[in-house]
Amino acid sequence: MTPKRLAVLDLVRGLAVVAMAVYHFSWDLSWFGFVDWPVSQGAGWRDFAETIAASFLFVSGIGLDLAHHRGIRWRSFVQRLAKIVLAAAGVSLATYFAFEENYVRFGILHCIAVSSLIALPFVRLSWAVSGIAALFVLTLPLWAQSFAFNGQLWLWTGLGTPDFGSVDYVPLAPWAGVTLAGLAVSAAFRTFGIWQRLTALRFENAAGRFARLLGRYSLPIYLIHQPVLYGLVWAVFQVNPAADRDALAFVKNCTLACQDSFGAPDICEAACGCTLEFLKTDGIWTALLVAPEEPGLQDRMNRRYAQCLADPEAFSSLDSSQK
Structure with a gap:
């Protein structure tokens, strides 16, 4: 029997939240000129951001498997999906006013929402089928890119060249493949009894409890952390402007x-x-x-x-x- 809530899963999600806050705070400092770190363009920073995005999408796939492998709980799924869609719309609206043309058209929340729909039919299938589907989507940019997908209309696919800049862009190819990979790994863990062994890990020390708390409330933290961090850096900038x-x-x-x-x-x-x-x-x-x-x-x-x-x-x- 798979437990309803795994401490290790909350811990991983919480660590991803911490990493996300570190990245966004660094971006804010760079944006206001307090530091000259290449947060937006640097290869290392891009790898850091992509690792954070991948962790959220991977855990999202695990969550789908744990919640629905015995049968799709439609009410729960629809409620979760609605929250993510509304949150994604809120992010797009807020960033439109903050960054104008660089607003978020298809970011991490948009990708999680659509990836969940793509992955849902696989929750009752074997982990091997989900793994093959994950590999298919992950490799799409290598062999399916085309100028036909250029521009705004198909930006969500990730198979063309976008004609815009954005502070967050996470298209379905290859990123939906990460959600499918999380689904496949979770199903394999159930098959081989690994989840049962991981229930013994409780992470009851102070750091572990804090990380698990962040993991349990990752969506509201995601929505509020950047406005708070950005506002703090902006306030300091008003008092003591950084380098031009x-x-x-x-x-x-x-x-x-x-x-x-x-x-x-x-x-x-x-x-x-x-x-x-x-x-x-x-x-x-x-x-x-x-x-x-x-x-x-x-x-x-x-x-x-x-x-x-x-x-x-x-x-x-x-x-x-x-x-």
């Missing part, structure tokens, strides 16, 4: 362009930082932000860039001579 995000972006983009031409990361970063400081000292930085294509401003910026590229310490030397 535009300045950070300028140095980053300038350095990348410089490296493409000269392949010298240290020199390029120093030269671009020097250029930025000159632009601010010359009083044209704000004007460039307003009218970046204005020829006169671009000429002055290019001259300063050439000067700094020839001598990355040029601004430091000028600054020292004026003290």
Whole structure:
């Protein structure tokens, strides 16, 4: 007999909640310019985010198996699905007002909702069938991608190239495959009696109880944690503004362009930082932000860039001579 609630499952879900909060807090700090971590673009950060998403989808598949393997409990399933759909709609609406064109069109909650519908027919089948279905969906991007799926209409499939930016994008391919994989693993665990052995793990120490508590309330925590964290960082930013995000972006983009031409990361970063400081000292930085294509401003910026590229310490030397 499979227990109604597994401590180990709540623990895993709770640890995923903690990881999610760490990622989002790091993103908030980066967004407001308190840190220069590449949270949105860095490969390591993307791997971290994808691991978190995969853990929620995998546990969702386990939950489907444990709840419905003896027979689909339609009322429970529909109630859970309705909560997730409403939460997903709320996330889309909130991010539309917060991030405009970068709002969440098909994020983790949208994916969990649709993946649950896809996985539901497999709950009464063997773990091997679910595993094959998981492998099929997981590999879809490798052999089924097509320009026919490009654009907004088919963005949820994950088989085309989206024409938008988004703060959260989790399409069905390959991610629904993770839910099916969770379903298959849970069914296999039941078949081989592994869940029964795992019931002995209770995690009764303080850390374990806290993680299990977070796991039991993962959906409401998901909905409230980012507005709270974002609001806190925003409030600190109002009192003590961090580094200028535009300045950070300028140095980053300038350095990348410089490296493409000269392949010298240290020199390029120093030269671009020097250029930025000159632009601010010359009083044209704000004007460039307003009218970046204005020829006169671009000429002055290019001259300063050439000067700094020839001598990355040029601004430091000028600054020292004026003290």
